[in-house]
Amino acid sequence: MADQYAQSGDDIRPTEIPAIRWEEPPEGPVLVLLDQTRLPAEEVELVCTDAPALVEAIRSLAVRGAPLLGIAGAYGVALAAARGFDVEDAAEALAAARPTAVNLTVGVRRARAAYRAELERSGDREQAERAALAAARALHREDAEASTRMAAHGLALLDELLPGGGHRILTHCNTGSLVSGGRGTAFAVALAAHRKGRLRRLWVDETRPLLQGARLTAYEAARSGMAYTLLTDNAAGSLFAAGEVDAVLVGADRIAADGSVANKVGTYPLAVLARYHHVPFVVVAPVTTVDPDTPDGASIEVEQRAGHEVTEIMAPQAPVAGAETGGGIVVAPLGTQAYNPAFDVTPPGLVTAIVTEEGVVSPVTADALTVLCDRSRQVTI
Secondary structure (H helix, E strand, O other), X not given: OOOEOOOOOOOOOOOOOOOEEEEOOOOOOEEEEEOOOOOOOOOOEEEEOOHHHHHHHHHOOOOOOHHHHXXXXXXXXXXXXXXXXXXXXXXXXHHXXXXXXXXXXXXXXXXXHHHHHHHHHHOOHHHHHHXXXXXXXXXXXXXXHHXXXXXXXXXXXXXXXXXXXXXXXXXXXXXXXXXXXXXXXXXXXXXXXXXXXXXXXXXXXXXXXXOHHHHHHHHHHHHOOXXXXXXXXXXXXXXXXXXXXXEEEEOOOEEEOOOXXXXXXXXXXXXXXXXXXXXXXXXXXXXXXXXXOOOOHHHOXXXXXXXXXXXXXXXXXXXXXXXXXXXXEEOOOOOOOOOOXXXXXXXXXXXXXXXXXXXEEOOOOHHHHHXXXXXXHHHHO
């Protein structure tokens, strides 16, 4: 079995990857992103000078992951304000860039509200620009703090569910520092277990069709010296059958009011497998991912992506003989139609627990989520 064994020592690179940062060079403010479409082959930065550039970065998945999208959306509003563009138009375009991830809309609204409030109060656009940037920076900082608390709550839950340590955790997609202002969501819990000597193995789904698990989670696990093994998505069932999975940890892009969880496509089958094999299925996400305005899973808008992501093997960071620049290697007959939802929805009955920075919800019910969100708002106020 090809895998990666745990490492330790000073040679291990840190996981605090600068996925996003605000800079103010002489020519004007910019938002600098780590281009996640180029990983793991290259660590290349993408510089956005306006909201349309950021919208394209979001749509192309150069910047991705629910919490980070919220941060990016807030900074995008601040960028539009600082560069003298129409803030309302920028906010509308940013919020619509990816429909399923609710954090994006939350971040955009927060920075826009700060801009509007200051403009109404003082009538000073420069003051309003600073207010929008302050809101974005606050959200960035709060997400980092939330990540730390989620990791602590998640590790405590794992130790309760699986006493004795030696956890073998299966994860899907990418949920580390590449999607967060801190160490991430589900990956942060696995990382905390690793640093406490309680992680035996991290099973990493490759996560079709864009391979965020293979390209990004394996990248972060290797940087952290974790013991990990990469597997194809359809190999997960054999792992469960062999008794090699102790828990499933995943993130979320939107959690409906009833506890239904939208996450990267392939998550729902894992939840079904976990239930059949009596394995805990745990969702780790900040409270901002819970959307009280979405009543249930059927109400979640699921993004449909281009069919070529399925009919071609994409390798944008490596030139391929005979392939167009930016294209891929065709693996299906010409004209093949592809079903390519970016997400699927897992019903609350299959979710063992939802871990947030404010605590753990288990069992997952609408009432429990309402209490959690109310408590979070009180803390914020």
